[in-house]
Amino acid sequence: MSILVLGTAALDTVKTPSGLRTKMLGGSAVHFAMSSRLFTKVHLVAIVGRDFPPAYIHFLQRRGIILDSLLTGVGRTFHWAGEYQGDMNTAITKKTELGVLSSFSPVITPVQRRIKNVFLANVDPDIQRSLLDCMDDPRLVALDSMNFWIQNKRPSLVRMLKRVTIYVANDQEARSLTGEHNLLKAAQGLLRMGPAMVLIKKGEHGVIFFSKKYIFSLPAFPMQRVIDPTGAGDTFAGGFMGYLARAGRFDHKSIKQALVYGTVVASFNVEGFGLNKTSLLTMKDLGRRLQRYRQIVLF
């Protein structure tokens, strides 16, 4: 079963201790799609400007990502510039040029309206709502956001949480939305806000999943060298949703497996700048690393 992902397609300028890359292909929807394409058909809903290199379009198409609803607006592509230092856990944003993103109004095809699995990656919650309003009868809707929207569009975000199955957050976002420092209490607070499931990403410390019935906790794949963590969270979500969409069910066993696949695919993301590693990835590579992960975690 296919997935529809709404989010950003961006040009990313990233500086890390390993080097500087200028205007690479990036964005939340793009990282998500590059990961979930390994599991199922992915339809990307985003906007780019007229400066968006045609080579990037071909690059996405060659990986089988469906671009019927990738709009081109008048203006420049969303450009993010950031830097990672030290523990590489937090990006220092140097520049955010919204460009065409500031007037983004998603449009989808009649076929896409009927897609059952929807991932609302990080964009303005009002844009997330307008996309969800277009969907006929989605079965699994997951939503990601960021601190900027928690602070500036909290009522919109809170309304959206009542309409989604899974809220995907990082630990800071979970804390800031609920005011609870303890992650279990924060997750319980988030579950009370509407979603049936809450998935909290903790970066190098792994991931923890909550529903009313279950808690699952997994460590990250231990990495010796982190080149560029940009997009790791969306890559995780892509593996997680990709697995669930392919499995066609979300019982607790499938969810655990999906968390494992998300963890493993995210470990490739950080090993290269931008999409360098994930765009070359095959299910065989995933399978091999999954075996190593099993040895590291299972007892």
Add this chain to the structure above:
Amino acid sequence: MSILVLGTAALDTVKTPSGLRTKMLGGSAVHFAMSSRLFTKVHLVAIVGRDFPPAYIHFLQRRGIILDSLLTGVGRTFHWAGEYQGDMNTAITKKTELGVLSSFSPVITPVQRRIKNVFLANVDPDIQRSLLDCMDDPRLVALDSMNFWIQNKRPSLVRMLKRVTIYVANDQEARSLTGEHNLLKAAQGLLRMGPAMVLIKKGEHGVIFFSKKYIFSLPAFPMQRVIDPTGAGDTFAGGFMGYLARAGRFDHKSIKQALVYGTVVASFNVEGFGLNKTSLLTMKDLGRRLQRYRQIVLF
């Protein structure tokens, strides 16, 4: 097989968001012993002052901890006062009164010299060395330390690392001893310093274990409420060493199980002040929580 633990017996004054406790029984060797006694016979090597309450002696004896080498010195018992705030991950030390600890020279009995499993909990590395020099033929020697000794007695500590099987550190200590931020690189650096195995405790983020051949990573047991984390690391080490001593072998399967038991027993420590929870613990309680942990982690 029994364990000999060298470390501190202390009076702890602890303030956390849950309250204040004054001069509770604590110390690295005491927390370790309270946990490892669930698995095997534990001999405690430490020093207290004349102010040490007899009730605390009886408390330890009633839990089966062997006190033949608990010395009483002239002066006051080691007293630590600290406070935890916010994320409860780091203690703010308010007071450290060494008392009799400043002239501690461990003495053990002929029977204790022949014990095969030794845990050198956090004390001056020169005291750790003098104890190890007394042992006839230890089979498994684990050593814990702290940033104070890394900064102030680095050569002594480095010499000790060549003589131990397992170095137990927290993430900060591993980084500060090697100058490597990445934990995998830090662990490789530590392995080159001598120990066959390195165990890095990450508090609420779990634990990661390294040998030349294996990496194991486990999340912590998710806790909704942390009352007092003092001694959690030593409680972890007690469960870990206790399991290994009882198993009588340290192949990779036993080590994984030992890490799991350490994780589970440490989760009880943080649920109460001082030894409130761990002193009441039974193997049945451990078994029950282990079952829940399996559901949370295994896939």
